[in-house]
Amino acid sequence: MLRATELAHLLMRQAVKPGDRVVDATVGNGHDTLLLAELVGPQGRVFGFDIQYAAIASTAERVKGLAQVTLVHAGHETLEENLALHGDQKLAAVMFNLGYLPGASKDIITREQTTLAALEQALARLAIHGLVTLVLYPGHPGGDEEAAAVRTCAQTLSGDFAVNRHARINSSEPAPELLTIERLRA
Numbered sequence: 001m002l003r004a005t006e007l008a009h010l011l012m013r014q015a016v017k018p019g020d021r022v023v024d025a026t027v028g029n030g031h032d033t034l035l036l037a038e039l040v041g042p043q044g045r046v047f048g049f050d051i052q053y054a055a056i057a058s059t060a061e062r063v064k065g066l067a068q069v070t071l072v073h074a075g076h077e078t079l080e081e082n083l084a085l086h087g088d089q090k091l092a093a094v095m096f097n098l099g100y101l102p103g104a105s106k107d108i109i110t111r112e113q114t115t116l117a118a119l120e121q122a123l124a125r126l127a128i129h130g131l132v133t134l135v136l137y138p139g140h141p142g143g144d145e146e147a148a149a150v151r152t153c154a155q156t157l158s159g160d161f162a163v164n165r166h167a168r169i170n171s172s173e174p175a176p177e178l179l180t181i182e183r184l185r186a
Contacts, residue, residue, distance in 0.1 A: 004178040005097065007166055008133040009035055011180060012093055015131040016040060020092035024048040025076035025118050026110060029102060030059030032095045037066045044068050047083060049076045052108060055101050076118035083125065090127035098146060099137035109142050112149040119153060132181040139174030150179060160185050
């Protein structure tokens, strides 16, 4: 069985094309950012966000030499204001890997208020057939609430979006799950 992050990568490989404009809303250690940079190629654009300088520094090292990547040391809730500085283009994809930065303080986590604001901004910019992936991590302080809020938000989306929940079942522990949202029409 694929891990939630592996499935998110597989789906991005199918959705993102060279020249696309995409966002990594939570760069963490840069694995998603690097994947997106490889997929969009030198003609595309990747915008990566994180509130932790350590995450930005780690990701900058991982994507060193890839001019298509712009890293923003700010929360993902600033997505719209930062993207507006670079034009009004639609996004082909947005990746969220919520929770905390692996190997860093578990006291610094994504929060439901900022995540919902970022998701709303991402969906407003999402192109037709654009894809949003959200890896949710219930089971840590704040994670259950954030996951529930994201699921509720996704359930209330109009018929312009297709929502799929890829949850691991038969697990005794709260396991990461993947939620995907595709824009079907404007």
